[in-house]
Amino acid sequence: MDLDDLFPGKPEDPLTLLQRQDLDPLSVDELTARIAALEAEIARIKAKITAAVNHRASADALFRK
Secondary structure, three states: OOHHHHOOOOOOOHHHHHHHOOOOOOOHHHHHHHHHHHHHHHHHHHHHHHHHHHHHHHHHHHHHO
């Protein structure tokens, strides 16, 4: 999935800005820190998705009774 599909017409969206940022001036240490921060954000998002799916499943089970 392309980021444009997720956030069409939002040029100031943080993901769009992140994708366009020039990485050339960053050192290896800065790039490594950036990867760690992005991996932590991915983990946070995956946890949110899991919680949302579990919440939905609980709600569906409650209303099926």
